[in-house]
Amino acid sequence: MRYRNTWENAVVGKMEKVAENVMEIQLIPEHGTAVFTVGSHIDISVLINDVPEVRSYSLVGQYEPNSPYTIAVKRLSESRGGSAYMWSLKEGSRLQISQPSNHFELSFNSSDYLLIAGGIGITPILGMAEQLIAKGNKNVRMLYLGSADYEMPYISRLQKMLGKQITLNFSNVNGSYNVSKVIDLCNEKTQIYLCGPIRLMNAVRKTWEEGPFENSNLRFETFGASGLFAPQDFLLKIPRFDLQIEVKKNKTMLQALEEAHVEVMYDCKKGECGLCQVDVLEYSGDIDHRDFFFSESEKGENNKLCACVSRVANGHIVIDTAYRRK
Ligand SMILES: Cc1cc2nc3c(=O)[nH]c(=O)nc-3n(C[C@H](O)[C@H](O)[C@H](O)COP(=O)(O)OP(=O)(O)OC[C@H]3O[C@@H](n4cnc5c(N)ncnc54)[C@H](O)[C@@H]3O)c2cc1C
Structure with a gap:
């Protein structure tokens, strides 16, 4: 029993690989792009074994009038098949999408921001960085963590925008990032926006909860429900x-x-x-x-x-x- 979601038809525009296993996909809704705030996502009706299922994808970047929605989809090998379906689309393919909704709203009431992305978690974070910089906010720092540079989309776009304010960590070269350092990057005004895999999210949440700053200054979104054990019967x-x-x-x-x-x-x-x-x-x-x-x-x-x-x-x-x- 489920309520919500108004669906509309959309056509796939340009598709481009933006990292190993990450496909950027433009979607042109039948009735035009709706205004959305950074951090928003849309739901997409995907077909898995010919049965419709719903998967969500964050909108990459900021709203621009008359531009298609842009999403970036990571192909997962261990999966029920939603991401593989998205990768199987072609320019001109038709599908059903929802209106954007936002459960990861950026608040502009601070003067200090730390944005943390793990891997594909960069998708909602990118537009946040763009918007904060566009509004002239000087105190925006980003931590972008991933397993290897070739698996992480948008690195050069972010470096161009953030210069020295971005810290990149490639665990294949530098080992895992020491999350306890997050506290040293913050002060009592800092708001953190975090999106990434469950282990990173749990580590940052634990560090933050044990640290000296307000719990409510850590805001996060999860992409999925990967657990501590592989799924089994x-x-x-x-x-x-x-x-x-x-x-x-x-x-x-x-x-x-x-x-x-x-x-x-x-x-x-x-x-x-x-x-x-x-x-x-x-x-x-x-x-x-x-x-x-x-x-x-x-x-x-x-x-x-x-x-x-x-x-x-x-x-x-x-x-x-x-x-x-x-
Ligand atoms: C708000 C939001 C925004 C998102 N934005 C993006 C985005 O920008 N880009 C992106 O690539 N993805 C994004 N996602 C994730 C996306 O919706 C899909 O979950 C993803 O593409 C994987 O779908 P899948 O069917 O391939 O994998 P799934 O089968 O859904 O697998 C995903 C994870 O669930 C685990 N899993 C597998 N089977 C089961 C099971 N039976 N029960 C429970 N868990 C299981 C897997 O181990 C895997 O870790 C977002 C999700 C949300 C909620």
Whole structure:
């Protein structure tokens, strides 16, 4: 059961590889580009095994009237196939996209900014840097971290714009960036905008929470729900309905529940809104909480989980849902 999203037709414009495994794609909406703020994303209806699914992509750069939307898609090898579908598009292909929406809004109420991007997490961050610089903000610094320069798009565009204010780290050359240094780059006015892989996000959040500055000055967006364990099949039981379901590794719990006709309310499908939470009655193995809705202590209690992203590794789970069959 899902609410929201007005879809419209769009045509694919220019496609260009901007890094190893990153394709920049222009999208021309049928009714013209909507005004959007930096940090926005659009949802795209992708086909996976001929079944429509939704994937989100951040808009690269700032809004410009009469210009297409630009996105950059990283091709993932370990995946259900959304990014591969995006790479299979050609100039002139037709698809359905949503209006832009923004859950990662840049606030202009500070005089000091640190932008942190890990890999493909640069896509919402790039427009933020452009806009802050365009507004004459002098105190904008960026950390752009990745595994190798050839895998990181937009390096020269950023260097041209930011000069010495950008720090690049290629872990194949320099090793992993020492995230504890982030605090030294900040003061009490600094707002951090962060987007990157889960391990980087968790490390920065931990450092920030242990540091001397306001928690609310760290703002972030997640791209996905990669967990601490590789996805694997597991058994899901719901005693209320006398049900046993095998959740396959390429399916989410939410999909498995829907296929078994157990209705679960949901919205974001990214582990952010918490609408799809279910009660955990019993489990074995590890619950791989992949959401950003529950706090770390709630996750530690293992009493609830978000069915859209979280899974079980090396065990099984017994749950209850709010749904009651008539
Ligand atoms: C707001 C937002 C903005 C985004 N912007 C961008 C962007 O600018 N560029 C970009 O490339 N991507 C972006 N993404 C990510 C994008 O929406 C897709 O998730 C991405 O392209 C991968 O899709 P996929 O189907 O190829 O991979 P998926 O199958 O969705 O796999 C993604 C991750 O989930 C894990 N996974 C695989 N199977 C399962 C399963 N059964 N259950 C749970 N997890 C599983 C994988 O290990 C992998 O780490 C954004 C996402 C969000 C939410």
